Amino acid sequence: MNQQQLIAQIHQKKNYLCVGLDTDLQKIPKHLQHQSNGLVAFNKAIIDATKDYCVSYKINTAFYESLGVKGWEIMEETLAYIPETHFTIADAKRGDIGNTAAQYAKTFFETLPFDAVTVAPYMGEDSVRPFLEYDNKTAIVLALTSNKGAADFQQLTFNSPEVTSSIAVPLYQKVLEKVASWGNEQNLMFVVGATRASDLDTIRTIVPNHFLLVPGVGTQGGSLADVSKYGLIHPNGGLLVNVSRAVIYAGDGEDFAEVAAKAAKAYHTEMNGYLV
Amino acid sequence: MNQQQLIAQIHQKKNYLCVGLDTDLQKIPKHLQHQSNGLVAFNKAIIDATKDYCVSYKINTAFYESLGVKGWEIMEETLAYIPETHFTIADAKRGDIGNTAAQYAKTFFETLPFDAVTVAPYMGEDSVRPFLEYDNKTAIVLALTSNKGAADFQQLTFNSPEVTSSIAVPLYQKVLEKVASWGNEQNLMFVVGATRASDLDTIRTIVPNHFLLVPGVGTQGGSLADVSKYGLIHPNGGLLVNVSRAVIYAGDGEDFAEVAAKAAKAYHTEMNGYLV
Numbered sequence: 001m002n003q004q005q006l007i008a009q010i011h012q013k014k015n016y017l018c019v020g021l022d023t024d025l026q027k028i029p030k031h032l033q034h035q036s037n038g039l040v041a042f043n044k045a046i047i048d049a050t051k052d053y054c055v056s057y058k059i060n061t062a063f064y065e066s067l068g069v070k071g072w073e074i075m076e077e078t079l080a081y082i083p084e085t086h087f088t089i090a091d092a093k094r095g096d097i098g099n100t101a102a103q104y105a106k107t108f109f110e111t112l113p114f115d116a117v118t119v120a121p122y123m124g125e126d127s128v129r130p131f132l133e134y135d136n137k138t139a140i141v142l143a144l145t146s147n148k149g150a151a152d153f154q155q156l157t158f159n160s161p162e163v164t165s166s167i168a169v170p171l172y173q174k175v176l177e178k179v180a181s182w183g184n185e186q187n188l189m190f191v192v193g194a195t196r197a198s199d200l201d202t203i204r205t206i207v208p209n210h211f212l213l214v215p216g217v218g219t220q221g222g223s224l225a226d227v228s229k230y231g232l233i234h235p236n237g238g239l240l241v242n243v244s245r246a247v248i249y250a251g252d253g254e255d256f257a258e259v260a261a262k263a264a265k266a267y268h269t270e271m272n273g274y275l276v
Numbered sequence: 277m278n279q280q281q282l283i284a285q286i287h288q289k290k291n292y293l294c295v296g297l298d299t300d301l302q303k304i305p306k307h308l309q310h311q312s313n314g315l316v317a318f319n320k321a322i323i324d325a326t327k328d329y330c331v332s333y334k335i336n337t338a339f340y341e342s343l344g345v346k347g348w349e350i351m352e353e354t355l356a357y358i359p360e361t362h363f364t365i366a367d368a369k370r371g372d373i374g375n376t377a378a379q380y381a382k383t384f385f386e387t388l389p390f391d392a393v394t395v396a397p398y399m400g401e402d403s404v405r406p407f408l409e410y411d412n413k414t415a416i417v418l419a420l421t422s423n424k425g426a427a428d429f430q431q432l433t434f435n436s437p438e439v440t441s442s443i444a445v446p447l448y449q450k451v452l453e454k455v456a457s458w459g460n461e462q463n464l465m466f467v468v469g470a471t472r473a474s475d476l477d478t479i480r481t482i483v484p485n486h487f488l489l490v491p492g493v494g495t496q497g498g499s500l501a502d503v504s505k506y507g508l509i510h511p512n513g514g515l516l517v518n519v520s521r522a523v524i525y526a527g528d529g530e531d532f533a534e535v536a537a538k539a540a541k542a543y544h545t546e547m548n549g550y551l552v
Contacts, residue, residue, distance in 0.1 A: 073345055094369070095369055107341040120399075123396075147400065149374075149401045149403050153397060153451065171432070
């Protein structure tokens, strides 16, 4: 699915919710922990229950890789189960030199046919470019993340040659500027953490038209109202808000899927209001 | 294997060579490309041929992930084949928020029992810390990489609060300083690209005692003499120089392993001279 098709889905479903499948064997309901292929059963039930209330699913590769070969099988099976009407994201945060980055692009665009993959910017242009060379695929590059550690490097301020020394620019804004020049609004999105929604105003002056993937709403404490206020653009939305734990672990009983559906529906309803 | 045991191996084998297993089905000898499990056969032959001339093997996860489930099986089988006398590195460059980073640490320290894993610093302390919490394991954090894209962000200069505005510090030096404060010389190493050996002098003033993993010698053009001159420390060496393509693809015929052994031996001999 490309971004035009995603926009059509946002208009049709009237939300911009991405459900994050950070599926952890220790956290799924007890009756599934002991079932063979319980993780797949959990993911399928969550997808069935939430698909009417979201436009995208994000698979956090770490939770699957930690299970080794079996985890990759579960990731394959889960990806294959996601309806074609939903934008699929591998949250893999890969980044390496050009020839290696090309292998990662192959991994998440071909071997596992995701629509998009998250990419780390630290190694620069040749580490991002291979992800931009696929038609109808999207690289989602980390700019400002939702965790405490974002302050360590992303928010350090620069004096760069093109600005006067009195204007200090944080690293994540340099990342937005520079990475935006490598691609276009069709093959690039950016990760912007929701816990810093006040920064979204500034971010929209740098990338007024790019889609933003916003994690951090829900368990991490970001406000959907703030994110929507500063991040939404018309007419395409330009925003995907990811919620993982607050949807998929909303319930922990036999009715977990029903409870997850209610949680997703609540986000959907709130988003519907902001989209009007 | 911990770093003390690695140092003992460096003293015993008289080299600090890491052989990078960036194994690509398109690049291994033709007779193995058509053999079932040809990649494993290739890796095993390379390990048998080079183990006397190196102290470490680095598996570049991208080349295996791009094959999906099968690739993870090959990675498992290759890792299990590496002798216990060699320091094993997962070149995975992972980095994510704390609870996700913990899953990646589990992946590469438990599920696949590597001795070390490469980690990206962009997301800050909580993305690195889970890797530092294992006994006898090492996080190897990216500082200055060997690719062209290193200039995009790693070499941007900062004015940080603790220095006067007349002293501009590049990002990678801030990364070295800050990350070094999160761990110690037993659980941390840094990646420093060999194509910028002249920077090693400065780097050694910031991290005088940490091991450095230096890629970029060989195909990428870095000089082993320069790297050794500026990077080696006594008495533990403090240096691992990685060579991937220039060793494993030195030959492409039926005698590829023999040719790879010769290439590795040449590095070993040169290193032996620098260690004296």
